[in-house]
Amino acid sequence: MLAVRAFGLDFPNPIGLAAGFDKNAEVPGAMLRMGFGFVEAGTITPRPQSGNPRPRIFRLSEDLGVINRLGFNNGGIEAARENLKQFDARSGLLGLNIGANKTSEDRIADYAAGFEALAVYASYITINISSPNTPNLRDLQHRDELAKLIGSVDDVRKRVKPQCPLLVKIAPDLTEEDQDDIAAVTGSGVIDGLIVSNTTISRPGGLRSTKSHEQGGLSGKPLFDLSTNVLASMYRKVGNKLPIIGVGGVASGADAYKKIRHGATLVQLYSALTYRGPALVTEIKRDLADLLRADGFASVADAIGVDVK
Ligand SMILES: Cc1cc2nc3c(=O)[nH]c(=O)nc-3n(C[C@H](O)[C@H](O)[C@H](O)COP(=O)(O)O)c2cc1C
Numbered sequence: 001m002l003a004v005r006a007f008g009l010d011f012p013n014p015i016g017l018a019a020g021f022d023k024n025a026e027v028p029g030a031m032l033r034m035g036f037g038f039v040e041a042g043t044i045t046p047r048p049q050s051g052n053p054r055p056r057i058f059r060l061s062e063d064l065g066v067i068n069r070l071g072f073n074n075g076g077i078e079a080a081r082e083n084l085k086q087f088d089a090r091s092g093l094l095g096l097n098i099g100a101n102k103t104s105e106d107r108i109a110d111y112a113a114g115f116e117a118l119a120v121y122a123s124y125i126t127i128n129i130s131s132p133n134t135p136n137l138r139d140l141q142h143r144d145e146l147a148k149l150i151g152s153v154d155d156v157r158k159r160v161k162p163q164c165p166l167l168v169k170i171a172p173d174l175t176e177e178d179q180d181d182i183a184a185v186t187g188s189g190v191i192d193g194l195i196v197s198n199t200t201i202s203r204p205g206g207l208r209s210t211k212s213h214e215q216g217g218l219s220g221k222p223l224f225d226l227s228t229n230v231l232a233s234m235y236r237k238v239g240n241k242l243p244i245i246g247v248g249g250v251a252s253g254a255d256a257y258k259k260i261r262h263g264a265t266l267v268q269l270y271s272a273l274t275y276r277g278p279a280l281v282t283e284i285k286r287d288l289a290d291l292l293r294a295d296g297f298a299s300v301a302d303a304i305g306v307d308v309k
Contacts, residue, residue, distance in 0.1 A: 001298070001299060002037070004037075004301060008192075009123055009124065009165065011037045011093060011266060013035075013037035014264075014266045015267055015269070015285055016245065017040060017270065017273075018247050018269055019042050019126065019169070019270075020042075023042060023043065023074045024075045024079055024083055025042070028094050029086075029091045032091045032093075036281055037092075040097050040126060042096055042099070043072050043097045043098065043128050044074055044097065044118065045072050045098075045100060046101060047077075048074065049073065049101055051070045051071040051072060051074075052071035058214045059274075060211050061209060063209050063221060063222050064221035064222075064271075065220035065222040066219045066271045066274065067218050067219075068199065068216050068219070069133045069217070077113065077114060077117045081117060084118070089121075094122060096114075096125055097126040098115060098125060098127060099134070102134050108145075111127055111153050112156045115157060115166075116160055119156075119157070123165075124165040124193075126168070127150070127169065129146070129149070132198070132216065133216060141171065142178070146181070146186075151190075154190050165192035166190070167193040167194065168191055168195070169195035170182055170196055170197055170198065170230075171200070171201075172197035172199075172226045173202055179233055182234075187237070187238040194234060194243075194244045196234050197226075197227040197231070198217065199216070200223055201218075203218065204225070220272065221249045224250070227247065228246070231244060231246045231248075231259060231264060232262040232307070235305050236263075239304075243265035244263055245267065246264025246267050247268040247270075249271070250272060251271075251272035251280070253284045253287020256288045257303070260303050260304055261304075261305070262307050263304065263305040265301075
């Protein structure tokens with residue numbers, strides 16, 4: 001009932017671990033054994049970098065949210081490749097999320113290098129252009145830059161692993177015009193899927209935590225509505241061409257179901273895991289299956305986008 005097919009891959013269930021938990025691809029096998037249908041490791045940049053000064057992660061406990069301004073702290077491509085040698089591809093589906101170094105002179109070349117070095121280990125590759133914690137990174141979401149970036153990575157893909165699905169992960173803080181640009185570029189046949197969304201730089205009304213004014217990207221429950229709205233909006237624009245992974249504030253089977261009904265083929269989560277621990281994964285899968293059944297759906301595929309007009 002929970003099995004789902006997307007971009008040529010068969011997912012045992014639609015619940016994935018979002019990027020940022022396993023930045024250096026150290027524990028993908030262990031996270032798959034926790035019950036996730038797929039795991040996305042990264043963001044990995046070509047060169048190692050330490051990220052922003054601490055403190056850089058804040059728990060908004062009263063709001064069940066998290067603010068982070070980590071800034072792509074990671075060990076770089078070579079360290080990730082060493083770790084990935086230990087990963088048994090039979091353990092399950094592994095996405096690798098690639099980014100650019102903060103001080104890079106040529107950010108597009110960083111993504112091309114990331115694909116070249118890491119695709120061999122990946123079930124799919126995600127181009128992350130939506131982290132708010134690397135200055136100007138999100139400018140790559142603009143039409144011309146995005147087209148150039150995707151073209152460069154696709155050139156490498158054709159050479160090293162033509163069958164590797166290529167996804168783009170976007171921010172929830174996009175205007176309608178930004179979304180149209182992204183839809184035009186990603187819907188033109190090169191990109192295989194979208195991930196909606198990364199953390200938000202906005203601060204939805206009603207936050208109660210004293211940490212809510214910290215700079216960085218907000219995730220968890222306060223991100224749910226915004227990211228689900230952008231998911232539905234992108235589904236309207238490209239849902240007939242591109243599967244979408246819905247991310248942002250998922251903490252229950254009902255949340256995952258809502259993402260699917262608003263256009264998600266797959267769902268990811270991270271912040272809720274930090275509040276609820278590993279038992280959450282089994283609970284979400286059980287409740288999602290119950291909800292699908294109760295509404296008369298025989299599979300996840302049947303429920304995708306049914307709430308999007
Ligand atoms: C501490 C932390 C680190 C993150 N690091 C990354 C990252 O390196 N790359 C990325 O694409 N997203 C990263 N994210 C964003 C998540 O993958 C996800 O898009 C976002 O948190 C929304 O999902 P959630 O509400 O379930 O956490 C990070 C999130 C958190 C909380």
